[in-house]
Amino acid sequence: MLLDAILVNFIIISFCLAATCIIMAMTKKASSSEERMQIKIEYGLFACASIISGSLATYGYLV
Numbered sequence: 001m002l003l004d005a006i007l008v009n010f011i012i013i014s015f016c017l018a019a020t021c022i023i024m025a026m027t028k029k030a031s032s033s034e035e036r037m038q039i040k041i042e043y044g045l046f047a048c049a050s051i052i053s054g055s056l057a058t059y060g061y062l063v
Contacts, residue, residue, distance in 0.1 A: 007061050014054030021047035 025043035030036040 007057060011054050011057045011061065014050045014057065017050040018047045
């Protein structure tokens with residue numbers, strides 16, 4: 001029961017982190033185009049990692 005609650009919280013936090021990273025990548029301002037691209041790639045990688053971990057945790061929870 002406790003592990004189910006922890007896993008559900010991890011799933012929710014993972015998808016919230018993905019949404020936050022996507023929003024931050026779109027709204028963060030940088031002076032040069034190179035910095036903007038680096039910021040978008042960095043936050044994009046974090047968003048992808050959190051979506052993948054959240055999806056795997058959801059699959060493990062449901063199966």
